[in-house]
Amino acid sequence: MHPGDVAPHGSAPAADVPGHLLTSGTWADVYALDDERVLRRYREGRDASPEVELLRHVRAHDFPAPDVLDAHGSDIVMNRLHGPTLLQALGAAEITLADAAQVLADLHHLLHDVPAPEGWGSATARDWPALAGGPVVVHLDLHPGNVVLTEHGPTLVDWANARAGHAELDVAVTALLVAEVAVDAGGDYSQAARALLAAFLHASQVSPRAAIDDAAGLRSVTPGLLAGERELVPRGAALVRSLLDLTGS
Numbered sequence: 001m002h003p004g005d006v007a008p009h010g011s012a013p014a015a016d017v018p019g020h021l022l023t024s025g026t027w028a029d030v031y032a033l034d035d036e037r038v039l040r041r042y043r044e045g046r047d048a049s050p051e052v053e054l055l056r057h058v059r060a061h062d063f064p065a066p067d068v069l070d071a072h073g074s075d076i077v078m079n080r081l082h083g084p085t086l087l088q089a090l091g092a093a094e095i096t097l098a099d100a101a102q103v104l105a106d107l108h109h110l111l112h113d114v115p116a117p118e119g120w121g122s123a124t125a126r127d128w129p130a131l132a133g134g135p136v137v138v139h140l141d142l143h144p145g146n147v148v149l150t151e152h153g154p155t156l157v158d159w160a161n162a163r164a165g166h167a168e169l170d171v172a173v174t175a176l177l178v179a180e181v182a183v184d185a186g187g188d189y190s191q192a193a194r195a196l197l198a199a200f201l202h203a204s205q206v207s208p209r210a211a212i213d214d215a216a217g218l219r220s221v222t223p224g225l226l227a228g229e230r231e232l233v234p235r236g237a238a239l240v241r242s243l244l245d246l247t248g249s
């Protein structure tokens with residue numbers, strides 16, 4: 001039995017190994033504490049409190065995201081979601097590309113109905129220009145690996161990049177993330193990603209055109225991106241533009 005298995009609800013997790021490691025992402029480890037709860041912990045000790053505030057805010061607006069049960073420093077205890085990610089469901093052909101594109105477009109549409117929290121809507125001096133605040137909550141990492149298909153519907157995780165912003169930028173970042181996979185010619189999923197991108201642009205209620213340059217600027221300064229991955233950014237942006245030109249949107 002893991003120490004986390006016996007920790008009462010709402011208590012701080014044990015400092016050593018808190019439970020069964022579910023996944024280890026770029027920045028964070030996600031542990032199962034029990035069947036109901038996970039712990040997401042930044043390995044570098046980054047402060048998770050801004051994303052906790054945004055998570056609580058979007059949940060208060062009924063947006064489908066995990067409930068925060070407890071948070072300290074770089075740890076967030078959330079309710080545990082059960083189900084495959086949208087990426088896993090696509091890989092297993094459990095969902096069509098068109099349905100997956102609709103899931104992404106619907107999550108954007110729902111999220112951009114949530115107003116920015118008080119005090120988050122305006123620019124700060126150190127903000128990247130593309131991130132100079134905005135009227136709604138944006139996630140800025142809304143891709144199939146961050147959507148869990150639960151019995152209650154698609155639920156969005158990984159709120160590390162979320163902030164106040166403009167819907168077009170959020171849609172442009174998703175389009176670009178998918179496009180980068182599409183232009184990676186040797187990649188296993190490049191053909192599927194191109195079809196997913198076309199379907200997503202068709203399903204999206206907001207045209208990302210005005211924000212493609214800003215999205216590319218953001219992506220190219222993403223920490224941890226390898227040189228080869230960085231080269232995909234301008235090519236991905238060009239693909240998004242050409243698909244938008246084809247549809248006249």
Ligand SMILES: Nc1ncnc2c1ncn2[C@@H]1O[C@H](COP(=O)(O)OP(=O)(O)OP(=O)(O)O)[C@@H](O)[C@H]1O
Nearest residue numbers: 023025026027028030066078079080081145157158
């Ligand atoms: N509340 C949750 N319940 C169940 N699984 C979760 C939950 N939150 C995250 N996960 C799982 O952990 C994975 C990684 O979580 P997350 O994306 O938040 O971490 P990350 O370090 O930013 O990962 P990456 O760098 O891969 O994006 C998710 O894809 C999902 O499968």
Ligand SMILES: [Mg+2]
Nearest residue numbers: 025145146158
């Ligand atoms: Mg993630």
